Amino acid sequence: MDLVVPVKTLGRAKTRLASATGGDPVSHAALALALALDTVTAAVATPGVRRVVTITSDPAVAAEMAALGVESVPEPAEPGLNAALEHGARTLRSDRIGALQADLPALKSGELQAALEAAGRRRAFVPDRQGTGTTLLLAAPGGALDPRFGVGSAGHHRLSGAVALLGPWPSLRCDVDTEEDLRLARVLGLGARTGNALPAWTT
Ligand SMILES: Nc1nc2c(ncn2[C@@H]2O[C@H](COP(=O)(O)OP(=O)(O)OP(=O)(O)O)[C@@H](O)[C@H]2O)c(=O)[nH]1
């Protein structure tokens, strides 16, 4: 399985989390980067994951990912998350491809591995903890990714024929968009970089 991980340019990312860093843009960018680095660190360590590639036009993200041994592909001219994922999938030219969101700072490799195994050869997705969004989308072997991320993406992925995977994988389902999500992810056990990037209120 090869995974594409989209990472928005840090200065524009995670706007719903801005209050967590008190409006300081430097701390905010550091937190957004830490979320992505912790997610990718867990993904790279997952048995069954052969390759991880981030899709980003942010040179700071690409440099940090390179330090982890992870390649980055620049975003295409067409804007938006799904266009970025389609571009990444095309670039990888892999037989088996998936898209993993970059805001899963509590992600445990064992849970990602279990979800990959549960998918088998099906096109499948993992909904977020609220059941409305999507944290992981897996193409069938040789099949297209056909990403439909955005508001209500779980419903869109289901309607497009992907199978919902609802296993006991809280770290895989806990994407962090808000301060409340961050608190929940902390209970699950944050990756080291996000833990270090957090403001004092969480301690
Ligand atoms: N490369 C790329 N990644 C994106 C883009 N939009 C969203 N993402 C990534 O997709 C994932 C889910 O995005 P959201 O949760 O909506 O994140 P966000 O847009 O940074 O957050 P908000 O500003 O709060 O909506 C995150 O990993 C983002 O970094 C995009 O246009 N390009």
Ligand SMILES: C=C(OP(=O)(O)O)C(=O)O
């Ligand atoms: C883009 C998505 O993420 P979020 O709900 O975190 O914005 C999605 O779930 O499709």
